[in-house]
Amino acid sequence: METASAVCSECGRRVRIIRNIKKTNHILHLILSIITGGIWIPVWIFVHCFGASAENPDWYCSVCGTNLGGGSSGWGTIGATVSKKPIGFER
Numbered sequence: 001m002e003t004a005s006a007v008c009s010e011c012g013r014r015v016r017i018i019r020n021i022k023k024t025n026h027i028l029h030l031i032l033s034i035i036t037g038g039i040w041i042p043v044w045i046f047v048h049c050f051g052a053s054a055e056n057p058d059w060y061c062s063v064c065g066t067n068l069g070g071g072s073s074g075w076g077t078i079g080a081t082v083s084k085k086p087i088g089f090e091r
Helices: 026-035 041-050 076-081
Strands: 002-007 014-019 059-061 067-069
Antiparallel strands (some): 014 059, 059 067
């Protein structure tokens, strides 16, 4: 989980914002690949490319739960309307 501080559009005040970053468990996939004689490797590649490795998941307000965006720039609709991070953003 990653946390930061920003002004929530719903609450109208500075709050902690959070996002869950999912990472591929490479040790588990390595063990499964060894046990299955390499049959698990395509699953490992698929999970790494399309599954748990979301590069920029959405940010959520920790107070009201409002989805504040995400996406390729990490800011979703916020990033589509402004070229920089939201006012008051701090990590």
